[in-house]
Amino acid sequence: MAELGSGRPQDDGPVVAARAGVGEARRRRALPARPGLLGEFERVKRLARSVVVLCDHCDTLAGIRVCLACDVRIKDAAEAVPSEKVSPSGGALRSGYVHAECANEVRRAR
Numbered sequence: 001m002a003e004l005g006s007g008r009p010q011d012d013g014p015v016v017a018a019r020a021g022v023g024e025a026r027r028r029r030a031l032p033a034r035p036g037l038l039g040e041f042e043r044v045k046r047l048a049r050s051v052v053v054l055c056d057h058c059d060t061l062a063g064i065r066v067c068l069a070c071d072v073r074i075k076d077a078a079e080a081v082p083s084e085k086v087s088p089s090g091g092a093l094r095s096g097y098v099h100a101e102c103a104n105e106v107r108r109a110r
Contacts, residue, residue, distance in 0.1 A: 002084065004018075004058060004061035006064055008061075014060050015061070017057060017060075017083055018058075018061060021050070021053045021054055021057050022054065022057075024050060024053075025047075025050035025051070025053075025054055026049050028043075028046050028047050029047065029050075031043055031046075041044070065077070065080065065096075065097055067080070067098050067099045067102055068094075068096045068097065068098050068100070069083075069084050069098045069102035069103070070098075070099065070102050072099070072101055073095055074099060079098060079100055080097040080100070081096065081097065081098060081099075081100050081103050082096075082097055083097060083098045083103070
C-alpha cells in the first residue's frame with residue numbers, strides 16, 4: 001500500500017484513509033482468539049471486513065473503479081453512474097459507481 005501512496009502528499013485524503021485502514025487491520029490482526037464459536041466468528045468477521053476495506057483502498061490509490069453492484073471493474077467512465085447509497089456490508093453507506101446496466105437491474109436476496 002505504501003508504494004501506491006508514494007508520490008502523493010502525506011495529507012492526501014485517500015492516503016490518510018488507507019493509512020488508517022492499515023492501522024485498524026493490524027490492530028484487529030493482533031487481537032487474541034476469542035472464546036466460543038460465536039466469539040471467534042465475530043473476531044474473524046472483523047478481520048474479513050478489514051481485508052475488504054484494504055482492497056478498496058488499494059483500488060482507490062491505483063485509480064481502479066469497481067462496480068459496487070457486481071464487483072467487476074469499470075473500464076470506461078462513460079459506462080458508470082454514481083451510486084450514493086449502497087450498503088456493501090455492516091450497514092455502512094458508501095458512495096461509488098455502478099455500471100449503467102447494474103443500476104437498472106432489480107436485485108433480490110439470495
